[in-house]
Amino acid sequence: GTWYWNRYPGARVDTEATAYQFSDERIWKEWDWSEMFPGQEELQEYFRFVVDKLELGPEISYSTRVVAARFDTSHDQWVVESRNENTGETFLTRARFFLPMLGTGSKKLIPNIAGRDTFKVDIFHTAEWPKGYDMRGKSVGVMGT
Structure with missing residues (x-):
């Protein structure tokens, strides 16, 4: 950025x-x-x-914006929804850590x-x-x- x-x-x-x-x-x-x-x-x-x-x-992932993030306590991980700003395609990612780079x-x-x-x-x-x-x-x- x-x-x-x-x-x-x-x-x-x-x-x-x-x-x-x-x-x-x-x-x-x-x-x-x-x-x-x-x-x-x-x-x-x-x-x-x-x-x-x-x-x-x-x-x-470039040109991608985080839309939402929540911590799933049952799986002890983050669920992050993001959207590609060029295509509009959305993605769900599960991760142990979530570091928002604002x-x-x-x-x-x-x-x-x-x-x-x-x-x-x-x-x-x-x-x-x-x-x-x-x-x-x-x-x-x-x-x-």
């Missing part, structure tokens, strides 16, 4: 990289961060490395600014930065932090 969508030029962590690192020995022994506060692209590389190393690919950092907040629609230049939200956008010769204004 967050580190996929927020890919504006210079996007990087504001916390030491080790805070993002898994403690699994298979991961930390084979991964070296290039710097203490890596950029968005290196984080993406790291997450791909983790998925490959732990063979998680088949277990990951993605609050990837939700866009577009301020309602009077006259914004009349501004005659390119406007991008950090979560919608177009890949390969050429900023040469342009001035940049930043709103928010």
Whole structure:
């Protein structure tokens, strides 16, 4: 979520990289961060490395939203209903653990600014930065932090 969508030029962590690192020995022994506060692209590389190393690919569902979750006490497990946002297909998954990743950092907040629609230049939200956008010769204004 967050580190996929927020890919504006210079996007990087504001916390030491080790805070993002898994403690699994298979991961930390084979991964070296290039710097203490890596950029968005290196984080993406790291997450791909983790998925490959732990063979998680088949277990990951993208474009999927959790619709409901309940704990089934008779089977001592979670029952999670999710829906693919592209196809509308729904899935039921049973699991011992349920870790809701809410993605609050990837939700866009577009301020309602009077006259914004009349501004005659390119406007991008950090979560919608177009890949390969050429900023040469342009001035940049930043709103928010």
